[in-house]
Amino acid sequence: MLQSNPLYRSTPELKAKPLLAVEDLAVHYRTARGTSRAVDGISLEIHQSETLGLVGESGCGKSTLGRAILRLVEPSRGSIRLDGRELVGLSQTALRGERRRLQMVFQDSGAALDPRWTVGQLIEEPLRVHGIGSLAERRARVARLLADVGLPADAAARYPHAFSGGQRQRIGLARAIALEPDLVVCDEPVSALDVSIQAQILNLLHDLQARRGVAFLFISHDLSVVEHVSDRVAVMYLGRIVEIAAREALWRAPAHPYTRKLLAAVPSLERRGRRAGRGIDHHDTLPSPYSPPSGCHFHPRCPMAVERCRAEVPSLRVTSGAGHRVACHLA
Amino acid sequence: MSADSPVLQVEDLRIAFREGAAERAAVHGIGFSVAAGETLAIVGESGCGKSLTAFALLGLLPGNARARGRVRLEDHDILGLQGEAMRRLRGARIAMIFQEPMTALNPVLTVGAQIVEAIREHDAVSAAEARARAGALLARVRIPDPERRFVEYPHQLSGGMRQRVMIAMALACSPAVLVADEPTTALDVTVQAEILDLIDDLRRETGMAVVLITHDLGLVAEHADRVLVMYAGRAVETGSAASLFATPRHPYTRGLIAARPRIGSGARQRLAEIPGQVPSLGAVPRGCAFAPRCPAAGAPCRETLPLLEAAGAAAERVACLRWKDLHAPEQSPVSLDA
Structure with missing residues (x-):
């Protein structure tokens, strides 16, 4: 089945069998304020020696997703398979064995x-x-x-x-x-560092991967960093993946309006003194994960939204082939 | 100097911390000027002295720090002004916004009350007029639904909205200079873009000068007219933003630009890294402070402190003994042997 997935046909260097397969993963927090859908049904795959970048703004659930993959927080539903072995439901003792293969690096390693x-x-x-x-x-x-x-x-x-x-x-x-380990989840590993030091750590990750063939899930709010280190990039918005594509495809042909908004906002040396068609957006905060907007979560901020976007949740479907998937009714 | 006379002029600013009887220098004599309607960016990594410089402009240095030199705001020498004299200028002629607005906002006062207070601090207007002006300011910084926000408390606002409130307070008395110290570092990238675009628009409308303190060269490229690059408490390069990014001369500036990941840079590859790290305050080497990390450094660099010198046709200046060698014409001299 996986062989027929266009995602893997297009990237022959990747093995068809994923190292990590996450399916319909959800993390819901029940609190006094209600239920927060921090991670709301995410599916993704990471292959051996691959870096998957996960980008999104604060509160989108990207760190929770990273922790849930290591079961540092308990998923509410869904499946996490490492080399085909299901991790959800595994006892802590059994999990300890798998932890050898699955590690994590945090933003502030000093505190850890x-x-x-x-x-x-x-x-x-x-x-x-x-x-x-x-x-x-x-x-x-x-x-x-x-x-x-x-x-x-x-x-x-x-x-x-x-x-x-x-x-x-x-x-x-x-x-x-x-x-x-086979996979290291890196959660904002360079966000607290100065740019000259950031480059040193990014290069170190690059070298470690080349030498050891380790795979990375690289989580960051910084699209330019994610784009630099990743083979593929997933864009997350309010608990869901809205777009996933090979790094080149994502910046050459971003399909989701939120991805385009992120790209336009990244400061760039090449865009000297010129705004990249950035409009004024009064909704400059993520909606609350306690009461996310109906339909497409992004519709209140989306300049293109139509009635269908308010009513119907868009599924993550293949666009333009080559493993490029987007969750937008209009893409 | 430009045709416009500068509204803010800083000469030989030195900042040192008292440690018992001794002093430890943190900023070693920097100078710059900003004209009305212009944005000057001061850029550098943590510990380079850029935020200390900003605080010194407003007389907000910590008690154990001392500033010397000259800071001229419009027609006043303001460095060393104390108490009431400084307070009158601060807010009225020079204002500052910070990385984390929550530290500067009063948590127990509504947003509206704080802006009203800022207005009445400097202008003798009636409460009603101050309220009207505060409401207009909230609309001006593009806060949606300003009437509702007026009666809310800071904790009810998002980080981006709080920064807009800070900007509204800073604008309350139409200052000549706005000092923005990493104003968007704590914000998401889409919000960052909106806040900086807003500051740009306000600068154009009001003609205020902006001093933007940042570590992000991308923000400098998009929002600044001129740039001052700092390293270990000194200016290493200064010039127009256009020229600095087209022909960076100092090896540190070149290193910073090369170390920055860029979107659309082609195949995955290593970044050009600057080895080592910024020296700590007490351990700045003699000679050029950047020499231990510099790929071009020679023996003289470790002995002689380079001074800012003119480079290029316009106002570009660079403090590097080797910048001319690094900027030799691309082609090598014609070989006579051939």
Whole structure:
């Protein structure tokens, strides 16, 4: 069935069988204010050694989706299969085994690092928890990992506070790749960094993927960063994917009005002193996920919306072929 | 200098922090000017001193910091003005908006009451007139449904709406200069575009000068007339935005431009990275502060502090010992051996 999917015919370097297959995944939070549909029925696939970018503005549910894939938050429905093995419903014990293959890097790795541990201990921890190697073997592996992420060997004996934001992100990456995972979910990994340091970390991710064949789900609000690192890009709006396409197709022929709005808003050196046909939009906030608009969630902000958009939820369907899918009645 | 005389002129601004009996310098003598209706961007990475510079303009430096040099606003020397004298200028002739408007807004006052207060602080108008002007300001910063927003509290507004309220307050007394310190860094990209487009429109309508403090070269390219690039407390390059992006001269400026991911740049590839990191305040190397990270640095760069010098025909200036070598004509000299 997958072989017949045009998405994979068009990208022969990808294996037909996905590494990760997410189907109709939903995360609903029940609170005093009602039910928040943070993730509302998302399907996507990630292939070995591939980077799928996930872009959207704050509150669109992209981080919740990333956490749900690792089951750091519990999905309300849907399926997450890693190499065909269902993760939803797996016990925490059984899940621990799968975690070796599935890791995460956060925006502020510094906050995720225990300040009382040395960097060496921090990087060794996942190896120890999973009972890998002897102490000496683990130490050797920590030394290799430090080199892999571009940190000096003497970093092992120092504490996290002695490192800058960019270096702490390197430490977080070393921990994430210690168990040689197949997929790393990177949640805004460079958003807190200065542009010169951001480039260093993006290059490091690029090199790690080339050397180890790891796949990334790269989550960011920054379309230019996502576009730079990704093979394919998914655009998320209020709990749903509105468009997914190969990176070139997305910027050459964006099909969803929201994608076009995002692209027009990205500051660009090439567009000096010229606005990219940006209109004035009074709805400059996402609607609440507690009471999302009817039909297409984007219709209140959409310059093209017609009656059907208010009434009917658009499905994510193939447009112009080549694995380019869009959820818009008018595309 | 341009034909328009500048509304704001800064000369040899130095900012240092007191540490016991000693002082630690953070900004080492920068200068710039802004004309009416013009946007000057001060760009650099964290720790370069750009926000300190902004705070110094408004007399808002922390208690342990001291500014020296000269800041001239219209016809007044304002650096070092204290208390009431500074307060009269602040808001009336020079105003500031911040990255996080929530820190500058009063959480227990309605939006309308805060703008009314800002107006009556400087203009002796009746409460009714101040209310009318505040309502008009909310409409002017394109807040939808301004009557309803007028009686709401800051926490009821989105980040973008709060920043619009801050801009409305800043405009309350028609300042000559608006200092915007990373005004959109905390906002989503679509909101960012709208806020900066709004500031552009207001600048054109009112003729106020804008000093835009940012780390984002893309915003500089889209919104600034002139640029000052800062590194480790010094200006390393300055000029018109058009010229700076067409022919960046300082290796740091070139590095920043190259390190920026661009949409539509073709196949996935590595970015040009600037190795190392910004030196911390106490550890700025002698010579050129950028030398340890600079691909073009030679031995003299590690010894001699480069000063800003004229480069190019217009007002471009660059502080680099090697900029001329880096800007040698593209073709190599004709070889006589051939």
